[in-house]
Structure formats: structure tokens, C-alpha cells
Amino acid sequence: MIRLALKTSTWNPTETEWLRAANTISEAERDRISQFMYKRDAKQSMAGRLLMRNCFSQLSGAFPESFVLSRDTSGKPYLVNPPATLTALSFNVSHAGDYATFAGSNSAKVGVDVMKVELRRNTTVEQFFGHMKRQFTDFEWQRIRSPGSDRGKLFNFYRYWCLKESYVKAIGTGLKFGLLKIEFDIGRMEDDICRTTTVAIDGVIDSDWRFEEVYLDNHFITIAVQGEDSTREHVEDNVKVVKFDDLIVSKDMLDDEKYFFSFNEKKECP
Ligand code: COA
Numbered sequence: 497m498i499r500l501a502l503k504t505s506t507w508n509p510t511e512t513e514w515l516r517a518a519n520t521i522s523e524a525e526r527d528r529i530s531q532f533m534y535k536r537d538a539k540q541s542m543a544g545r546l547l548m549r550n551c552f553s554q555l556s557g558a559f560p561e562s563f564v565l566s567r568d569t570s571g572k573p574y575l576v577n578p579p580a581t582l583t584a585l586s587f588n589v590s591h592a593g594d595y596a597t598f599a600g601s602n603s604a605k606v607g608v609d610v611m612k613v614e615l616r617r618n619t620t621v622e623q624f625f626g627h628m629k630r631q632f633t634d635f636e637w638q639r640i641r642s643p644g645s646d647r648g649k650l651f652n653f654y655r656y657w658c659l660k661e662s663y664v665k666a667i668g669t670g671l672k673f674g675l676l677k678i679e680f681d682i683g684r685m686e687d688d689i690c691r692t693t694t695v696a697i698d699g700v701i702d703s704d705w706r707f708e709e710v711y712l713d714n715h716f717i718t719i720a721v722q723g724e725d726s727t728r729e730h731v732e733d734n735v736k737v738v739k740f741d742d743l744i745v746s747k748d749m750l751d752d753e754k755y756f757f758s759f760n761e762k763k764e765c766p
């Protein structure tokens with residue numbers, strides 16, 4: 497299993513970096529990124545694509561820019577005509593808060609979700625929970641609200657949110673699956689990691705699934721895993737935080753400086 501995180505909030509790409517990154521992705525991906533209004537969103541989308549292509553390149557030995565990606569009807573990216581080494585690869589990306597994250601496995605089905613533990617200004621925890629009422633079962637709300645402090649409740653909320661989303665992203669449906677059909681019983685976090693959480697679908701525990709929950713730098717990163725991961729001996733490995741320089745990206749720069757200016761002119765988030 498490959499588990500990566502790139503801290504996008506502190507990534508301030510130089511012109512060379514951005515043009516190399518832009519050369520690593522497809523024209524359609526560049527077009528999409530050029531449409532974002534904020535730098536934050538452009539960086540996160542770019543980081544997601546780089547993480548995916550980095551993994552494909554690492555596993556197959558081919559150049560990261562050589563892969564063709566498309567999306568299925570639910571929006572989930574997949575590889576078009578993957579080389580033999582990647583036909584069984586399940587992969588997924590998530591970006592939120594300060595991070596873009598990636599999980600990939602050659603034998604298990606995976607989905608990843610990241611969320612920053614935060615509360616909008618001028619909102620109370622209970623007001624926030626009020627908007628999310630229909631996303632969790634009564635049992636889950638009981639668990640979410642069980643800590644005495646607001647911070648503890650918020651922490652549990654995001655933990656549950658990431659669990660639900662990692663699952664619906666692994667199966668590929670996204671949120672239309674219906675989050676109330678999925679019920680989690682969360683395990684104890686030890687050293688900011690938990691691997692003992694279980695899931696029930698329509699009331700029946702599904703032991704084919706396991707969940708890797710990592711609390712890192714005020715974010716939850718959760719990977720849903722169905723089936724055996726062939727690299728299970730590395731199960732204690734944590735999410736690896738990488739920098740742009742650690743990624744395999746194109747050696748060549750995109751021969752169009754305008755592309756960097758369009759990035760540089762995007763707004764900072766309010
Ligand atoms: N299944 C699996 N992965 C999918 C997917 C699907 N059906 N659709 C898209 N993805 C992948 C893509 O790679 C996408 O990134 P990209 O567009 O840059 O390539 C990535 O997942 C996005 O994941 P994430 O960053 O976690 O986004 P999200 O949390 O906004 O939502 C979904 C992802 C797939 C669940 C989406 O269906 C959705 O509806 N989200 C709403 C989220 C929401 O309401 N959040 C409130 C939290 S309090």
C-alpha cells in the first residue's frame with residue numbers, strides 16, 4: 497500500500513516547479529486547474545494529480561506524464577489502458593484543509609478521505625452538527641457527542657466524516673450511496689492511529705473492510721481498505737508526508753510561461 501500526503505498550504509511553487517508540474521499532467525487537467533479562482537484549490541488539484549501520477553510511475557517505471565486518466569460516471573478517476581503492472585491498482589485522492597492525500601494498493605480496494613478539524617467562525621459546534629443531522633445514525637451521534645468538550649466532539653465528528661467518505665470513495669459511488677446505511681463503531685486511537693474501527697452496512701458488520709485512521713497535524717486521514725493488501729507486512733507504516741521534490745514528476749518544463757502567470761494571478765483564500 498502506498499499512502500502519501502503533500503502539505504499544499506505551505507507549498508509555494510516556483511515558476512520552474514509549477515511548469516514541471518503542469519508538464520506532468522494532461523491538457524484537460526491543466527484546463528481544469530486554470531479555472532479555479534483560488535490558488536489553494538489549484539494547488540490541491542495539481543497535488544492530487546501529481547500524487548496519482550507519481551504512484552503510477554513508481555509502480556510501472558513509465559514517465560508520470562505518459563498516463564491517460566478519465567473519470568467514471570460518478571466522477572471517480574481511472575486509468576485508461578493501464579500497463580500490465582497497474583491493471584489491478586486501486587487508488588484514490590482526497591484534498592482538504594492543508595493537505596492533498598493519496599492511497600494506492602495493487603491488491604485491495606482503497607478509498608481515502610482527509611479533513612481538517614476546524615469550525616467556521618461564528619458557528620457553534622451544535623449549530624454545525626444541526627446541518628449534518630442526517631449524515632449519521634443515532635448511535636454514531638451518541639459517539640460523536642460523548643466527549644465533554646466541544647473540541648472532543650468536533651474531533652469525533654471529523655473522524656466519523658472521514659470514515660464514511662473513505663468508504664463511499666472506495667466503492668466509488670460517492671455520497672449518493674446514502675451515509676445512513678453505513679454505521680461505524682470507532683476503535684481507540686493510540687499514538688494518533690487506529691486500525692480497529694468496524695463498519696456495518698444496513699446493520700450487518702462487514703469484516704472484509706478495515707480502516708486506517710491517522711490523525712496528523714490537526715487533520716484526519718482515513719483509508720478504507722477492502723480485502724487483503726499484498727504489502728500487509730508493512731501495515732504499521734504511517735502516511736508518508738512528501739514534498740514536491742520527493743515526487744516523480746516530468747523533468748521538462750511546460751513551454752508556456754503564461755501558465756505560471758495564470759496560477760500566480762489566482763487569489764489567496766479569504
Ligand atoms: N469515488 C471515489 N473518488 C472520487 C469520486 C468517486 N465517486 N469522485 C471523485 N473522486 C476523487 C477525485 O480524484 C477527486 O479529486 P479530483 O477531482 O481533484 O481528481 C477526489 O476524489 C475528491 O475527494 P475529496 O477531496 O475527498 O473531495 P470531497 O470531500 O469534496 O468529495 C466525494 C468527494 C467523491 C465524496 C463527492 O461525491 C462529494 O459529493 N462530496 C461532498 C463533500 C461534502 O459535502 N463535504 C462536507 C464535509 S463536512
Ligand code: MG
Pocket residue numbers: 590591592609610661
Ligand atoms: Mg473529502
